Amino acid sequence: MAATTPAYRITDLFAERARNIxxxxxxxxxTKITTVSFTYGLADPILFxxxxxxxxxxxxxxxxxxxxLNYGPPSAQLYEQIILRLQAKGITTDRDRLIIGxxxxxxxxxxxxxxxxPGDVVIVEGPTFLGVVVRFVQAGARIITIPVDELGxxxxxxxxxxxxxxxxxxxxxxxxxxxxxxxxxxxTMPLFRxxxxxxxxxxxxxxxxxxxxxxxxxxxGEIVPPLATLDKEGWVLYVSxxxxxxxxxxxxxxxxxxxxxxxxxxxxxxxxxxxxxxxHVVARYCATGxxxxxxxxxxxxxxxxxxxxxxxxxxxxxxxxxxKRPDGGFFVWCKLPSYISAKALLMAASEHGxxxxxxxxxxxxxxxxxxxxxxxxxxxxxxIVEGIATLxxxxxxxxx
Amino acid sequence: MAATTPAYRITDLFAERARNIxxxxxxxxxTKITTVSFTYGLADPILFxxxxxxxxxxxxxxxxxxxxLNYGPPSAQLYEQIILRLQAKGITTDRDRLIIGxxxxxxxxxxxxxxxxPGDVVIVEGPTFLGVVVRFVQAGARIITIPVDELGxxxxxxxxxxxxxxxxxxxxxxxxxxxxxxxxxxxTMPLFRxxxxxxxxxxxxxxxxxxxxxxxxxxxGEIVPPLATLDKEGWVLYVSxxxxxxxxxxxxxxxxxxxxxxxxxxxxxxxxxxxxxxxHVVARYCATGxxxxxxxxxxxxxxxxxxxxxxxxxxxxxxxxxxKRPDGGFFVWCKLPSYISAKALLMAASEHGxxxxxxxxxxxxxxxxxxxxxxxxxxxxxxIVEGIATLxxxxxxxxx
Numbered sequence: 103m104a105a106t107t108p109a110y111r112i113t114d115l116f117a118e119r120a121r122n123i124x125x126x127x128x129x130x131x132x133t134k135i136t137t138v139s140f141t142y143g144l145a146d147p148i149l150f151x152x153x154x155x156x157x158x159x160x161x162x163x164x165x166x167x168x169x170x171l172n173y174g175p176p177s178a179q180l181y182e183q184i185i186l187r188l189q190a191k192g193i194t195t196d197r198d199r200l201i202i203g204x205x206x207x208x209x210x211x212x213x214x215x216x217x218x219x220p221g222d223v224v225i226v227e228g229p230t231f232l233g234v235v236v237r238f239v240q241a242g243a244r245i246i247t248i249p250v251d252e253l254g255x256x257x258x259x260x261x262x263x264x265x266x267x268x269x270x271x272x273x274x275x276x277x278x279x280x281x282x283x284x285x286x287x288x289x290t291m292p293l294f295r296x297x298x299x300x301x302x303x304x305x306x307x308x309x310x311x312x313x314x315x316x317x318x319x320x321x322x323g324e325i326v327p328p329l330a331t332l333d334k335e336g337w338v339l340y341v342s343x344x345x346x347x348x349x350x351x352x353x354x355x356x357x358x359x360x361x362x363x364x365x366x367x368x369x370x371x372x373x374x375x376x377x378x379x380x381x382h383v384v385a386r387y388c389a390t391g392x393x394x395x396x397x398x399x400x401x402x403x404x405x406x407x408x409x410x411x412x413x414x415x416x417x418x419x420x421x422x423x424x425x426k427r428p429d430g431g432f433f434v435w436c437k438l439p440s441y442i443s444a445k446a447l448l449m450a451a452s453e454h455g456x457x458x459x460x461x462x463x464x465x466x467x468x469x470x471x472x473x474x475x476x477x478x479x480x481x482x483x484x485x486i487v488e489g490i491a492t493l494x495x496x497x498x499x500x501x502x
Numbered sequence: 503m504a505a506t507t508p509a510y511r512i513t514d515l516f517a518e519r520a521r522n523i524x525x526x527x528x529x530x531x532x533t534k535i536t537t538v539s540f541t542y543g544l545a546d547p548i549l550f551x552x553x554x555x556x557x558x559x560x561x562x563x564x565x566x567x568x569x570x571l572n573y574g575p576p577s578a579q580l581y582e583q584i585i586l587r588l589q590a591k592g593i594t595t596d597r598d599r600l601i602i603g604x605x606x607x608x609x610x611x612x613x614x615x616x617x618x619x620p621g622d623v624v625i626v627e628g629p630t631f632l633g634v635v636v637r638f639v640q641a642g643a644r645i646i647t648i649p650v651d652e653l654g655x656x657x658x659x660x661x662x663x664x665x666x667x668x669x670x671x672x673x674x675x676x677x678x679x680x681x682x683x684x685x686x687x688x689x690t691m692p693l694f695r696x697x698x699x700x701x702x703x704x705x706x707x708x709x710x711x712x713x714x715x716x717x718x719x720x721x722x723g724e725i726v727p728p729l730a731t732l733d734k735e736g737w738v739l740y741v742s743x744x745x746x747x748x749x750x751x752x753x754x755x756x757x758x759x760x761x762x763x764x765x766x767x768x769x770x771x772x773x774x775x776x777x778x779x780x781x782h783v784v785a786r787y788c789a790t791g792x793x794x795x796x797x798x799x800x801x802x803x804x805x806x807x808x809x810x811x812x813x814x815x816x817x818x819x820x821x822x823x824x825x826k827r828p829d830g831g832f833f834v835w836c837k838l839p840s841y842i843s844a845k846a847l848l849m850a851a852s853e854h855g856x857x858x859x860x861x862x863x864x865x866x867x868x869x870x871x872x873x874x875x876x877x878x879x880x881x882x883x884x885x886i887v888e889g890i891a892t893l894x895x896x897x898x899x900x901x902x
Contacts, residue, residue: 110707112736112760115675120616120766147568155571159559168547171555171749204604208773216520237772275515307510336512349571351778360512366520372637373608378751380780383559 418494
């Protein structure tokens with residue numbers, strides 16, 4: 103009996119879905135470590151409210167340890183604080199319409215479980231945040247891309263697509279959009295387009311997934327109401343996060359929308375509710391009211407970095423590279439002249455220690471080699487100036 | 503265009519798998535709130551090391567905030583601390599053979615993603631921890647139950663089952679076992695059975711999933727080596743957690759085993775690595791060396807509670823209720839005489855303010871109405887005495 107059978111292998115036991123390892127979402131295309139990375143939308147660590155979180159942690163552990171450290175749901179106060187934040191944006195909600203997850207990415211990643219069977223149509227923006235969209239692709243969704251222009255998603259093109267699909271008897275599952283300080287383009291969709299988008303959702307019976315990670319970080323311009331405030335019939339699922347306004351490392355995001363969706367997201371969030379400890383700490387911090395001041399500090403800092411980046415670009419880049427000034431968020435999108443490939447540019451720039459996200463990493467279909475995304479959020483100001491000077495030199499010396 | 507189509511409903515958009523809401527794992531069968539609950543294996547909140555966690559949180563936020571609060575992997579120090587804990591149990595491992603999750607429950611819940619296609623055979627103990635096994639059921643696994651006796655899983659019965667399956671051309675995906683301080687029976691499998699279990703796994707090419715949540719909490723008896731130490735060929739996946747030795751509310755568990763399995767578990771842990779903040783805090787606490795003292799305090803307290811429960815049972819229960827003394831862990835398992843139904847007893851006891859887990863909630867197949875699980879971990883000592891007195895009175899007055 104003790105004789106082993108070498109013919110057996112662990113890997114034979116894997117289910118079909120586990121036989122092949124999916125490639126990581128962000129495999130680096132670079133072999134070198136760059137000194138100045140404009141690649142990822144990381145928060146600036148200098149801005150983390152670590153002292154306030156320490157105060158909150160100490161208070162939670164001194165006063166709420168029995169609840170915060172045992173099994174159980176997230177802090178009730180965290181639900182209240184999120185509901186208050188949503189109210190301030192004009193979104194009326196309650197606990198039955200709200201789910202808290204380990205980052206908004208977790209919740210967005212659960213959407214395919216609820217909505218997508220292989221071949222189902224999901225509509226995304228082009229360019230878009232591929233970190234989320236790759237999850238729809240992995241679930242077997244048929245991705246249809248609607249272009250983004252200066253005013254965000256082209257809702258007229260969306261209408262044509264929805265109408266065409268309807269003629270084919272196809273009802274898209276959902277439309278994934280980042281209407282405010284769009285990732286990667288920085289664009290903000292104006293009210294008239296938002297109204298049309300929500301009306302189209304109702305007309306065609308398609309869910310709109312509004313990813314609103316950045317809207318608190320507005321540097322300029324008027325506030326535009328979230329899609330969720332324009333929706334009277336539950337066709338919008340609103341998703342947001344503490345990652346950009348407190349810290350990503352606490353891993354807390356949320357979604358609010360139709361209770362039937364929330365219930366199912368919770369069902370597929372199979373490890374159960376988010377951690378009591380972290381949820382109590384963040385709730386306690388929010389309840390002090392200090393988060394609002396903190397957000398003002400973030401805005402001042404990121405606005406400064408954005409301006410610095412744009413000034414450096416104006417000084418250093420050839421005039422046929424067109425950078426778009428965002429009203430907020432983490433990113434500047436630059437369109438390249440036709441003779442420069444974003445991927446080739448990345449290879450060349452990385453040789454000089456500078457990296458960024460090529461536009462090809464913002465499309466599922468290989469488009470985007472004509473643009474790059476520069477994240478100004480993470481780098482110290484000095485690096486921004488130096489990095490853009492380096493990139494400018496590479497661009498100016500481009501052979502064409 | 504703005505005209506809405508009332509015919510469309512959100513629920514029509516749901517994928518087949520999301521149409522029906524799965525019942526919650528632990529739906530309460532009681533309508534009353536009981537004053538003394540022996541139902542759940544909750545930790546005793548008095549024992550949470552909240553002051554040490556506060557010190558660790560303060561240190562992390564003062565000194566490691568840039569890493570602990572940004573996007574990124576869990577603390578490297580946490581991997582080291584877990585590897586050291588495993589080494590102390592005789593398990594040699596490294597980072598490539600280790601995954602950290604939001605509780606061991608998350609990792610166990612991911613097993614079906616890696617291993618189970620509908621109809622695949624999964625072998626479990628009877629009784630078992632249904633909180634995990636229900637996830638195998640939901641994935642469509644065909645569950646085969648091997649009985650647990652005084653020495654844990656009956657490995658001779660297992661051998662017969664594996665042999666029968668082989669004759670049918672069926673290779674089970676994995677065997678889920680809790681060999682030490684078994685949930686719910688408290689049983690610990692002796693070495694000779696462990697050796698046979700691991701040999702059978704290799705002979706039949708079946709993975710053994712060793713759920714080792716409780717082994718640090720030993721009150722008496724000799725340490726028995728984990729299955730993972732007996733395995734030379736990678737047929738054991740060892741799963742454990744900080745929930746019982748630090749606190750469940752931090753939500754941190756881990757698994758170690760064949761890198762091919764670890765890699766795939768990480769792939770299906772789709773929200774990414776566990777939260778940097780919590781992982782840094784727990785690593786910092788572990789690195790102080792204070793956890794080992796803390797575990798000694800836990801052992802003293804839980805041993806006391808266990809003794810108290812068993813003494814109260816000896817005094818209050820009719821002699822035909824047979825309670826089994828565990829060598830550690832959170833649970834005492836009581837076999838009922840044939841004329842008492844566990845479910846009926848729960849109904850009657852709850853009328854008097856006492857609840858427990860009926861044995862039926864430890865089987866997938868409706869068995870277990872002849873036993874109950876009493877968790878002594880959570881209740882204060884006074885409640886244990888009073889609760890058992892109440893339950894004893896109900897048992898003594900049982901009409902038969």
